[in-house]
Structure formats: C-alpha cells, structure tokens
Amino acid sequence: MYDLLVLWDWVGFAVRWLHVVTAMAWIGASFYFIALDLMLKPADDMPEGAYGEEWEVHGGGFYHTTKYLVAPARLPEHLTWHKWQSYSTWLSGAALLAIIYWVGGEIYLLDPTKADLALWQGIVISGGSLTIGWLAYDAMCKSRLSETPTLLMLMLFAILVAMSWGYNQIFTGRAALLHLGAFTATIMTANVFFQIMPNQRIVVADLKAGRTPDAKYGKIAKVRSTHNNYLTLPVVFLMLSNHYPLAFATEYAWIIASLIFLTGVTIRHYFNTMHATGKGPHWTWGVTALLMILIAWLSIAPMRDTDEEARPLTAFEQRFASAEGFEAAYNTVLGNCSMCHAREPSFSDHMLWPPKGVVLETEADVARHAQAIFLQAGVSHAMPPPNAVATMTDENRRAIVAWYRDATRGTP
Ligand code: HEC
Structure with a gap:
C-alpha cells in the first residue's frame, strides 16, 4: 500500500x-x-466579406490570415x-x-x-x-x-x-x-x-x-x-x-x-x-x-492570534497521533524540521515564514502532515534540505516510516 x-x-x-x-x-x-x-489591417485586394488581414512569419514560414467578420461568401468544408x-x-x-x-x-x-x-x-x-x-x-x-x-x-x-x-x-x-x-x-x-x-x-x-x-x-x-x-x-x-x-x-x-x-x-x-x-x-x-x-x-500585515496549541485534534489527526511510534516520529520532527517549519522559524534570520506554509510544531501539526512527512523525509530524502541534514539519521527516517506504517495499517 x-x-x-x-x-x-x-x-x-x-x-x-x-x-x-x-x-x-x-x-x-x-x-x-x-x-x-x-x-488585423485592411488591404486593397481582400476577398468579399473580409474585414482585415495579417502577415506573420514564424518557424521558417510565412502565414497570411484573413478575418471575415460574419462569414466568407462560401464556407469551406473543413473548419478547425x-x-x-x-x-x-x-x-x-x-x-x-x-x-x-x-x-x-x-x-x-x-x-x-x-x-x-x-x-x-x-x-x-x-x-x-x-x-x-x-x-x-x-x-x-x-x-x-x-x-x-x-x-x-x-x-x-x-x-x-x-x-x-x-x-x-x-x-x-x-x-x-x-x-x-x-x-x-x-x-x-x-x-x-x-x-x-x-x-x-x-x-x-x-x-x-x-x-x-x-x-x-x-x-x-x-x-x-x-x-x-x-x-x-x-x-x-x-x-x-x-x-x-x-x-x-x-x-x-x-x-x-x-x-x-x-x-x-x-x-x-x-x-x-x-x-x-x-x-x-x-x-x-x-x-x-x-x-x-x-x-x-x-x-505580512499583523495576523489575528490563532490558538493552535489549544485546538482538539480532529479524528483524522487523532489516528496518526495515537498510532504506535508517534512519539519517536514527533521528536524526530521537532529535532529536524521545526527550526524551519515553525510559525516563527528559528533556522536563520532570513527565514521569516515557514517554507511552503508547512508548520510542524504541535502534535496536531505533525499528525495532520503525516503523509507529507512520510513522503518528504521517510521514503525520500527531500527533507530536510541537504545543507541542513546534519542531525537527521537513517534511524530517524525509519522512525517516521514505522509510525506512518502503523497509522495507515489496513487502509487502502
Ligand atoms: C533548513 C530548513 C528546513 C528544514 C530543517 C526542513 N525543511 Fe521542509 N522545507 C524547507 C523549504 C525551504 C521548503 C520549500 C521547498 C520548495 O520550495 O520546494 C520545504 C518544504 C517542505 C514541505 C512541502 C513540500 C511541498 O512541495 O509541498 C514539507 C512537507 C516539508 N518541507 C517537510 C519537512 C520535514 C518533514 C522536515 C524534517 C524532517 C523538514 N521539512 C525540514 C526547509 C526546511
């Protein structure tokens, strides 16, 4: 699966x-x-009913297009x-x-x-x-x-x-x-x-x-x-x-x-x-x-405070938060991802907002993004970015995979 x-x-x-x-x-x-x-420009020798024409050059050939406002005197068999x-x-x-x-x-x-x-x-x-x-x-x-x-x-x-x-x-x-x-x-x-x-x-x-x-x-x-x-x-x-x-x-x-x-x-x-x-x-x-x-x-205008921590988990998030291995995966994310993926990133002075808007701080955040975390940092090595990978071990990645696997066991 x-x-x-x-x-x-x-x-x-x-x-x-x-x-x-x-x-x-x-x-x-x-x-x-x-x-x-x-x-389109008018021309002297245009056919009856024509409104204007244009000459163009493209891809090694010349194109001569004529526009009829209502229709030509005789409609061609083939129309694109x-x-x-x-x-x-x-x-x-x-x-x-x-x-x-x-x-x-x-x-x-x-x-x-x-x-x-x-x-x-x-x-x-x-x-x-x-x-x-x-x-x-x-x-x-x-x-x-x-x-x-x-x-x-x-x-x-x-x-x-x-x-x-x-x-x-x-x-x-x-x-x-x-x-x-x-x-x-x-x-x-x-x-x-x-x-x-x-x-x-x-x-x-x-x-x-x-x-x-x-x-x-x-x-x-x-x-x-x-x-x-x-x-x-x-x-x-x-x-x-x-x-x-x-x-x-x-x-x-x-x-x-x-x-x-x-x-x-x-x-x-x-x-x-x-x-x-x-x-x-x-x-x-x-x-x-x-x-x-x-x-x-x-x-970047000031935003209303959202009380993320206090929100109860949705049923969907609950499934990932209660799966076996969540604790290990959550700690992995806190240690390897949250410095960038936070509401206020601490990774560097130049990072003013969470990359791609992906916030991975609270348990609800991590549970909600389980699939993305699994794809980005479990089965692939897309995250963390190569120059910030120092602390991320293979064991960390296995912890993410194991958690995701447990949470989705038995579902298509
Ligand atoms: C050094 C900062 C940094 C760290 C640490 C980091 N990320 Fe990212 N993350 C980024 C940046 C930058 C992007 C945006 C990449 C892009 O623009 O394609 C991103 C994008 C993402 C996305 C969205 C991908 C998409 O295309 O929608 C996910 C999910 C993600 N990161 C998960 C993680 C996970 C999980 C970890 C920890 C294992 C992690 N990141 C660690 C900087 C970081």
Missing part, C-alpha cells in the same frame, strides 16, 4: 503536468487570437475549431482538484480552526460552489444587466470578492485561493462550452443553409470572450499561489485575491490597447505596481 501512495503521488504529478500543458495551449491560443484580432484546449484544461484541472483537495482533503482542504466540517461536507461545498458559480454568472449575463456591460463586469467582480471571502471562511488559505481560481476558470470554460461554441455552431449551420445569422450570437460571444480575457491572468496567479504561503497563509488572503482580479484588468487593458493602436496606456503599469505593493504589504 506504500507503493500505492507513491503511485498516487506520481499520478498527481502527471495530472499536474498535463494540466499545465493544456492550459498553455488554451491560454496561448487565446492570447494569439486576441492579438491577431487587434493587429478551437475548443479542446479549453475543455482539456478544465478536465485535467478538475481531476487535479479532486486528487489534491478531495482525496487529500483532510490535509489541504479542511481547516479545523475555521470550520468544523467533515470531509464529505468540504467536498460538497468544493464541487457545489463551482457549479452554482457558473449558474449564477450565466443567469446574470442573460439578465437585463447584459445591456450595461460595465455594470455586468462590476457585478462579476463583486461575486468574485464575495467568493474569495467565503472560501477563506471555511477552507485552508491554500484551498481558498485555489478554489477561487477554479471557480473563475470554470466560468471561463463553461463560457466556451455552453455559450461560445453552441452559438458558433448555429451561425455555421445558418450560413451553410444560406440563412443570415442573427447578429446577437456574435454579441454574446464577444461579451463572454471579453470576460475570459480579463479573467485569464488572475486565474494563473491563483493557480500558482499554492506555492507561495505569503499569498495564502494570511488572514487577508481574500483581499489579496480580490486585488489580483484588478491587476488582471489593468495588465490586459495595456496589451489590448497596445495591440489595437500600437501604443498602450502607461498609467496601467503604475496602477498594477501599486496594487502589487498593497498585496505584498497585506501578506
């Missing part, structure tokens, strides 16, 4: 790899088309659709969410200092919130609000801020930011799946049948794509945030995440304007820098 755990960790790595690759393909294609759209980049990003992301935050929910999703949830409740909230988020957003886009795009955008921002706060009330900071990213990315992919693609199919069918397509389809697609455009960069930030405890391990993580959505707008606004006019508004960088400074300040 230890082999299973190792295999499972590799499955997580493989799915993450896939997710990053598909996201690169999706965002890459999306950035490309946005830039292409804005760079760009949709699987988006779908595969969402599917691999959902799988990764399930692997890390559902299967690994006791460690990464639930925070007993915030909410007393059973794992299944956390999972229902996790999955349910993503579904409800899309339904709410979609209803909003279809309502009268759609007549005022700016107000619609502000309402979307308000929803994101509310979700940011809400997630941070119940989940670990890390899971909260990740879920906010997943919430947003779900809206983006659902825009492609439920709106942009079906509407495009109607337009293509109309054209093939010789009917004039309704102009409303183009308008709907435009609104949804604009939202996707402004949401892209914040989503990438939120997905990366789990590597940076400064972003998620603070009480103000929900404000940090909210401010990030504003930087998404300021940065995209620069590039959108630049591609369209050849010159971007420089003030947007000033605002972006100010927002980032505010975020950095918030990440």
